[in-house]
Amino acid sequence: LNVLQLVGWTSIMIYDGALAANGIFNTGNWVWCLVIGALIILWVVIGITNLGKINTVAMAALFILTIIMCKVIFFSDTSGVKVSGDSMSFGAAVELAVAMPLSWLPLISDYTREAKEPVKATLVSTIVYGIVSCWMYIIGMGAAIFTGESDVAQIMVKAGLGIIGLLIVVFSTVTTTFLDAYSAGISSETILSKLNGKYVTIAVTVIGTVAAILFPMDDITDFMYLIGSVFAPMIAIQIADYFILKADKSSKKVDMINAVIWVIGFVLYRYLMTVDIPVGNTLPDMAVTIVIAVIIGKIIGKK
Numbered sequence: 001l002n003v004l005q006l007v008g009w010t011s012i013m014i015y016d017g018a019l020a021a022n023g024i025f026n027t028g029n030w031v032w033c034l035v036i037g038a039l040i041i042l043w044v045v046i047g048i049t050n051l052g053k054i055n056t057v058a059m060a061a062l063f064i065l066t067i068i069m070c071k072v073i074f075f076s077d078t079s080g081v082k083v084s085g086d087s088m089s090f091g092a093a094v095e096l097a098v099a100m101p102l103s104w105l106p107l108i109s110d111y112t113r114e115a116k117e118p119v120k121a122t123l124v125s126t127i128v129y130g131i132v133s134c135w136m137y138i139i140g141m142g143a144a145i146f147t148g149e150s151d152v153a154q155i156m157v158k159a160g161l162g163i164i165g166l167l168i169v170v171f172s173t174v175t176t177t178f179l180d181a182y183s184a185g186i187s188s189e190t191i192l193s194k195l196n197g198k199y200v201t202i203a204v205t206v207i208g209t210v211a212a213i214l215f216p217m218d219d220i221t222d223f224m225y226l227i228g229s230v231f232a233p234m235i236a237i238q239i240a241d242y243f244i245l246k247a248d249k250s251s252k253k254v255d256m257i258n259a260v261i262w263v264i265g266f267v268l269y270r271y272l273m274t275v276d277i278p279v280g281n282t283l284p285d286m287a288v289t290i291v292i293a294v295i296i297g298k299i300i301g302k303k
Contacts, residue, residue: 001230002106003191003204006184008223009103010177010208014040015217017173023153024166030213036173037209043178044201058171065168066139069161073142095280097137099224101129102231102282107183181205225273228282233265236286240293247297257296265289 018032046054108125115121143155157165185201237258241247268288272281 002187003184005103005227005230006107006180006187007204007207009180010184010204011211011215012217012220012223013173013177013180014208015212015215017169017177018212020153020169021166021173023151024157024162024169033209033212036170036177037205037212039170039174040178040181040205041202043174044182044198044205047198055175058175062168062171062175065164065171066135068164069143069168070139072161073139073146089276091277091280094278095228095282096221096224098280098282099228101133102235103227104129105231105235106187107179110183110186111179177205177208181208228285229266229269229273232269232282232285233262233289236265236289237261237293239286240290240297244290244294245297245301257300258293261289261293261296264292 014033014036015029017036018029021032021036022029108122108129112118112121112125143152144150147155149155152169153165161168181201181204182197184204185195185197185199188195188200189197241258265285265288269281269285272285275281277284
């Protein structure tokens, strides 16, 4: 499931990046899909252990460009700009915001799993991801108010960013999508040890590029909800097992009881999608799934 969602994210990121880049510099979406796909493969070929200085330069450039974007958006006259009246419920907005980091939970473990101090590595990852995500949401909201647009390409153009906006789009797409494709390779090695993670990563990038060229991916709401319904109960069971029940899960066999609880959590999530909850669906779904897992775990433990 993680490999499949990462293939999906790779396709979506390449599609969105190409769409935004083409809105700034019109050469055709398929051209930008190929450019972004080729740059991701270049990142893979260089190798994650050899990306040190290149990645540092790319991240520093992105950071500087983002600050420039902030200055343009928040220190300009926004009077007279009409904001769209389109809206969704607060709970639905929360849920779509939650689905993004939820999908990254199995991915980030591919990078923190070999940390010398796993607790600190996880804590830093969580704090940095949280702060930067909030910053990006604020930028997006500010940009939408400033330009009266929801299309990132039009926001860049109207903000007068031009080539800077293009660099932000391409660099952020490549560096983020590389993580998706690379993690798909790592997860595939876990499933079949004979597979070569680097080759799988390249294959995932190629598949993602082709899919981005061939298929429209403008509305990914259903995909986000699918991620939530699959990974929310799965992570809830892991939390219950590891932190509360402290169960020994050294065996690689499928735990059928937990598998059944996972299905229950999945069904519950899909039901909660029909109910407007201010905190979204993920939190109540995870809470109920944890309670079920703990109660059944305690009962089985006593037997």
